[in-house]
Amino acid sequence: MAFKRFVEVGRLCIISYGEHADKICVIVDIQDQGHVVIDATADSGVPRTVINVKRLKLTDVVVKLPRACKTSVVRKALEAQQAVQRFRETAWGQKVEKQRVRARLTDFDRFRVMVARKRRSQLIKHELGRLRSETKTSAS
Template structure:
């Protein structure tokens, strides 16, 4: 079974480790077999190892080492960040973020709701 996501210029990737965890970046050039130059409109272009990148299904058409203006225009035209947020992967990350920012009381309310729902399901299954 062939790979569906190739490392290529314009491929959108998710940083999966470090300070920038969860940020989407665009591969602007491949340095060698272990590293790529990644770029984002509001950040400085930098090298990241492939171990810290998770490739997404999204790709934009940009030239190699595109300038910020070209990158920003391509991202706005394709609305990649919005598409990623609407995907199952993006929704999962958003849920995880919301859950990690909950207070103790919010976690308690969620646990009570889960318990009520579980009891209702058990009651229906017994009937």
């Protein structure tokens, strides 16, 4: 299988490490073999900066952008092409959101999740037992 996620202008990325870890950004310009200029949406709080490529996780979403464009152009393009929403609809985006929600749970919330999982498991086990007994009675 060929590699499809290339470092290119307009590629949506997730910062994997550092002060702005787990935030979404977009590549605006490529400086050299190992560094790129990134920019992000206003709500993410990531400033336009140079970052090492090793600190980025490249996503499948690409935004059509001119090279080295202004922050205002980047933000308009992200809004117009709904890039962040497209990423959040992917399996990876949903997984990231799920991890964020789980990380914000309090001790009591974790307890409630545990009780709900036990209850669900109990209901499934009960229903499977009922179905097994029905198949045994209908087979004989």
